[in-house]
Amino acid sequence: MVAVERYPDDPEAQQAAHGTMVWPEKDVAGSASMGAAVSLRGLTKRFGALRAVDGLSLEIQRGETVALLGPNGAGKSTTVAMLLGLLTPDSGAVSVIGMTPREAIQRGRIGAMLQEGSLMPGVRVGELLDYTLGLSASPLTRKRLVTMAGLEGLERRRLDRLSGGQTQRARFALAIASEPDALALDEPTTALDVEGRRDFWANMSAYTATGRTVLFATHYLEEAEAFASRVVIISRGQIVADGSVAELKRDFGVHTVRFTCADENTSTLERLQGVRQVERRGATVTLSTTDADATTRSLLASAVAWHDLEVRSATLDDIFVTLVGKQEEGGK
């Protein structure tokens, strides 16, 4: 509803706000980028010999909630840092709400939460909120901001004496203090326990329900599935998949066929129809397949001595494992 009011001329934003995936097409990228909340083009960042981000291009329309999913070391944090102007890309261009990241931050158009880092030691929560609210022409009052971030009762607490979850709520408050159009969050819930994560997403959902653009990096697949309208999977600094969860399941339809089997040769299993990957843990064999029916049929027709057959349709987890594969095992 609010998205419609904010961007009355932008059908894509309305669509996105209602949870429908928007695919930015290459041909219209030029015109689409005019209204894009975030546009990353050919971003590359090297650290010594390591290409942390390798020619990454991504366009995010206003109102989208995008999860940037990837294993540790995939380049999520580096991408977010470049998006915020904290790192300068070796090559490529970044535009946020049509501006450079620095301008967007200076004008309070994008807010951000970093994965780590303390807030001003020795200063009280309320003092820092007052200061931050004073930086922008934010219409928010401190009382309202405290409520939105769930910081009730903590205003007189010193920032260096907050728990991990409380610090994260204070970071969230700083991120939204200027009521930015876009939010970039780098693994916002990594340091939180289950309850903290639930509270965080409750506050976040309330904020983003008003048609804002959000990009969040995470390695929790369930968060991506639950909160993102679009999932971008990156591995080794490159995008390997991009779409809504439903689309990813369709396009990268990875289902699993699992059974126990004493001593079957892996290569025999790999030759079964539709099999993309064979995983073996003890006697348990897990086949990842694009076509569960075909794989199951060919398994039944084969001479493989299987037991306890189990067929499961794709989850985001499976898609992730298939796309990212074994790469994550060497991650930093």
Add this chain to the structure above:
Amino acid sequence: MFGYLGLEVARSLRDPRYIVLALVAPVGFYLLFSTLFGGPGTGPSAVYVQVGLMVSMSVFGAMWAVLSATGPRIAQDRSVGWLRQTRLLPVKQSSLLLARLLAALVLVGPTIGLVMLTARVSHSVSLDAGQWIALVAVLWVGIIPVAIMGVAIGYATGAEVAFGVVYGLYMVLAALGGLWMPISTMPAGMQAFGKLLPSYRAADLGWHIAFGNPLDYASALYLLAWAAIFSVIALYFSRRAISAR
């Protein structure tokens, strides 16, 4: 910018190390030394010690006030990630740095005020109104190079060593700069070295005023040179610290 200045001042006022080293220590040393060397007398030599010490203990305390609010704190803010976090706020980094520097100078106020009050109360040190004002002014301006030095150390060192480096330099500047004992009592070589230091030069500006002499332009030039040198160092290391990320 003034909002951030307030936050930085609040941090110091909550820091026991600021209270002890920048407020309690200079007042305590003033009372100790003025009693040991000046005595309760009102003769010219006693007054000379009482007034001279008032200036040197003001500089001594002021040095800690500015150093504690810059060096160790900037290093800490860099290491815990607060400095990086400020780059996400709609505010320029240069204005935050200026606010830090001004906060450090604001914190000089309580220190020199307290030392002067102590001198006035305990030894009835009396100066003209114009002298008091000029003395406060030159001490305030004279401490700026040391504040910039603190900024440079904050960017040049890490959180683990910044406090040690700052404290070590603070002691060296105080001792060799003739704040604890008159520089004239030192061997010639040490004297020559001590007279180069910004601590001596800041105090020297104050002594000239307090003893009724005209403004000391040589010391002002020395301080200007130190301010320039420390600014270049601070600029170099702050750029390096930011690009290292």
